[in-house]
Amino acid sequence: LTDTIRTDLAVVAVFEPDERDFSGLRINEVFSNPGRGSDPKSDWLELINIGKDTINLGGVYVSDDRARPMKYPLPSGVDMKIAPGEHKVLIADSRPLRGSRHLPFSLSSEGEVAGLYYQSGLTLKVLDEIVVGPLPPDGSFSRIPDGDGPFTVTGVSTFGTPNILVTGLRTEKMASVYPNPADRFFTVRTEADVISCDLLDLQGRVLMQGIAL
Numbered sequence: 001l002t003d004t005i006r007t008d009l010a011v012v013a014v015f016e017p018d019e020r021d022f023s024g025l026r027i028n029e030v031f032s033n034p035g036r037g038s039d040p041k042s043d044w045l046e047l048i049n050i051g052k053d054t055i056n057l058g059g060v061y062v063s064d065d066r067a068r069p070m071k072y073p074l075p076s077g078v079d080m081k082i083a084p085g086e087h088k089v090l091i092a093d094s095r096p097l098r099g100s101r102h103l104p105f106s107l108s109s110e111g112e113v114a115g116l117y118y119q120s121g122l123t124l125k126v127l128d129e130i131v132v133g134p135l136p137p138d139g140s141f142s143r144i145p146d147g148d149g150p151f152t153v154t155g156v157s158t159f160g161t162p163n164i165l166v167t168g169l170r171t172e173k174m175a176s177v178y179p180n181p182a183d184r185f186f187t188v189r190t191e192a193d194v195i196s197c198d199l200l201d202l203q204g205r206v207l208m209q210g211i212a213l
Contacts, residue, residue, distance in 0.1 A: 024051020032107035035137030043092035043107040049082045061117040069117040
């Protein structure tokens with residue numbers, strides 16, 4: 001003898017908000033036009049934590065499309081934590097199988113949107129979102145001063161290091177600066193015969209003007 005008992009089951013999904021503090025997380029630099037002096041020779045986004053606590057990036061969405069803000073969720077793991085003051089670079093090379101920091105899309109050198117988003121409960125939050133215009137070869141779209149300043153187009157990129165301002169080169173041929181950052185000495189390499197430049201610190205203050213090279 002077999003008895004069959006039937007009952008109605010209700011499944012209730014409860015979405016609890018994530019209370020992580022992302023207030024210190026910023027997009028700090030965008031690089032989308034690799035030139036001959038680029039290393040690596042791929043697009044990338046640099047993040048920075050200007051807060052006081054380590055931030056777990058696991059579950060944060062990265063996108064280059066406002067219509068698809070949840071395009072790519074960053075994985076969890078030790079490599080996806082960013083300490084106070086740390087710069088962390090995400091490689092936009094359309095090759096996510098290469099590692100946790102490789103994104104499944106690339107960036108347009110003609111300009112587009114770059115954004116960070118997070119879903120807390122049923123709410124999708126914009127953590128940071130910027131519109132990037134066309135960039136020169138080896139140049140980038142950087143916050144000056146580093147971390148919390150406004151964005152500006154710079155003549156050189158600063159992969160994983162504090163941003164510096166190199167703009168206004170009066171030539172169609174760009175320059176590269178190394179080492180970067182520098183302590184006392186640095187080298188400027190350019191294809192131009194003679195140029196002049198201004199030297200500014202990380203706060204954008206002019207240290208020297210009209211330096212002949």
